[in-house]
Amino acid sequence: MSTTHDLRIPERAEVTPTPAPLLRVRGLSVSYAPPRKGTHLGTGAALRDADLEVRPGEIVGIVGETGSGKTTLARATVGLVAPAAGTIEFAGDDIGGLRGRARRAFRRSGQVQLVFQDPLRSLDPDLAVAELVREPLDIAGTLTRTERQQRVAESLHLVGLDPETVAHRRPRELSGGQRQRVSLARAIATRPRLLFCDEPVSALDVSNRNLVLNLLDRLRVELDLAVVIIAHDLSSLAGIADRVAVFYRGRIVEQGPIRAVLEDPAHPYTALLTASAPSIGHEDRLRPDQLRPAAGTPSWPADLGCVFAHRCPFAHDACADQPVPAVVPQAPGRQVACHDAVVWRERLDHPHPQKESA
Numbered sequence: 001m002s003t004t005h006d007l008r009i010p011e012r013a014e015v016t017p018t019p020a021p022l023l024r025v026r027g028l029s030v031s032y033a034p035p036r037k038g039t040h041l042g043t044g045a046a047l048r049d050a051d052l053e054v055r056p057g058e059i060v061g062i063v064g065e066t067g068s069g070k071t072t073l074a075r076a077t078v079g080l081v082a083p084a085a086g087t088i089e090f091a092g093d094d095i096g097g098l099r100g101r102a103r104r105a106f107r108r109s110g111q112v113q114l115v116f117q118d119p120l121r122s123l124d125p126d127l128a129v130a131e132l133v134r135e136p137l138d139i140a141g142t143l144t145r146t147e148r149q150q151r152v153a154e155s156l157h158l159v160g161l162d163p164e165t166v167a168h169r170r171p172r173e174l175s176g177g178q179r180q181r182v183s184l185a186r187a188i189a190t191r192p193r194l195l196f197c198d199e200p201v202s203a204l205d206v207s208n209r210n211l212v213l214n215l216l217d218r219l220r221v222e223l224d225l226a227v228v229i230i231a232h233d234l235s236s237l238a239g240i241a242d243r244v245a246v247f248y249r250g251r252i253v254e255q256g257p258i259r260a261v262l263e264d265p266a267h268p269y270t271a272l273l274t275a276s277a278p279s280i281g282h283e284d285r286l287r288p289d290q291l292r293p294a295a296g297t298p299s300w301p302a303d304l305g306c307v308f309a310h311r312c313p314f315a316h317d318a319c320a321d322q323p324v325p326a327v328v329p330q331a332p333g334r335q336v337a338c339h340d341a342v343v344w345r346e347r348l349d350h351p352h353p354q355k356e357s358a
C-alpha cells in the first residue's frame with residue numbers, strides 16, 4: 001500500500017528576492033538511442049525528466065555515480081546533444097529547441113562553455129597553449145586579431161598562468177594542474193555567462209584540487225560567472241558549491257542548498273552518500289549499514305517506479321511500480337523525488353512490522 005505525505009510547507013511571509021535563473025531546465029530527457037518500440041520515452045534514457053535552475057554568480061554542484069547522467073545534462077545545455085523532451089532556457093531564451101544553424105550559432109557564441117573531464121584528451125596535442133585558448137575566439141569571430149591576443153593573455157592571467165612562460169608549450173609539456181588551468185582559460189576566453197566543469201579536480205592531487213576549486217570560486221566573482229561543477233563525490237563540493245543536485249540512474253533524486261542537503265538529506269540515496277563520506281555531514285549522520293537493504297529484500301525493477309528502489313531499505317510496493325513525483329517541495333529551495341521523502345527516517349526508529357516479526 002502506498003501512503004502519501006503532504007510535505008508542503010507554508011509560504012514564508014518574507015521572501016528574499018533572488019535573481020531570475022540564468023539557466024532553467026524543465027522536464028529534460030535525453031536519449032542517445034531511439035526509444036524501443038512499445039516503451040515509454042524515459043525507458044533507457046541517459047537523463048529523465050530533470051529540473052534544474054542555476055542563477056547568475058552561483059556555484060551548483062551535481063553529484064552522482066558514474067553513468068548517472070551528469071555529463072549528459074551538460075552536453076544537452078551546451079548543444080552537443082538534442083533533448084528528447086523538456087525545455088532548456090538560457091537567459092530567458094529557449095535554447096533546447098535550437099536546431100541546425102541556430103544551434104551552431106549559439107554554440108559558437110561561447111555563452112555557455114563546458115570544461116571536459118580529461119584535459120590531456122580534450123586539448124589538441126598539436127596546438128600550443130596560445131592557439132588552444134584563442135580557438136574559441138576564432139570560432140566566435142567577434143573580436144579583432146589584436147583583441148583576441150589580448151584576451152588570450154588576460155584569460156591565462158586569470159587562471160594563474162604566465163602567458164610568456166606557457167603560450168608556446170604543447171599540452172604534454174605541462175603539468176596536470178597547468179593543463180587543467182589551460183582548459184579553464186580556453187573555456188573563459190569567450191567570457192561565458194555559464195560554465196560547466198566536468199570533474200575538474202578528480203585527476204589532481206589534493207593541493208592542486210584546492211587551488212583549482214578556489215580558482216573557480218574566484219572566477220565566478222571576477223567574471224560574474226555561474227558555474228556548474230560535476231563531481232563523483234560530495235566532499236569535493238562541500239566547501240565550494242552553493243547548491244547541489246544529486247543524480248542517480250538518470251534522475252535528479254534530490255537538490256537544495258548544499259549545507260541543508262548534507263546535514264539533513266531527504267532522500268535515502270543522498271543519506272547513503274553522506275554516510276559514506278566521513279569528512280562531511282555531522283555527528284548525527286546515519287551509518288551506511290542503516291541505509292542498505294537487508295538480505296532477502298526483493299529486487300525491484302528500475303524503470304517503472306523509483307530508480308533507487310532496488311537499493312533502498314525503505315522501498316515498498318509503490319516505490320517499485322508507481323512513478324515518483326518529479327518534485328516534492330519539502331523546504332525552501334529543496335526538492336526531493338521519493339515516495340517517502342523524509343518520513344523514511346521514522347522507520348529507522350520504528351522498524352517495519354514485517355521486519356520486527358521476521
Ligand SMILES: Nc1ncnc2c1ncn2[C@@H]1O[C@H](COP(=O)(O)OP(=O)(O)OP(=O)(O)O)[C@@H](O)[C@H]1O
Nearest residue numbers: 032033046064065066067068069070071072073232
Ligand atoms: N555518446 C553516447 N552514446 C551512447 N550512450 C552514451 C553516450 N554518452 C553517455 N552515454 C550513456 O548515457 C548514460 C549517462 O552517461 P553520462 O556520461 O551522462 O554519465 P555521468 O554521470 O556523467 O558519468 P561519469 O561520471 O562516468 O562521467 C550512461 O549510461 C552512458 O553509458
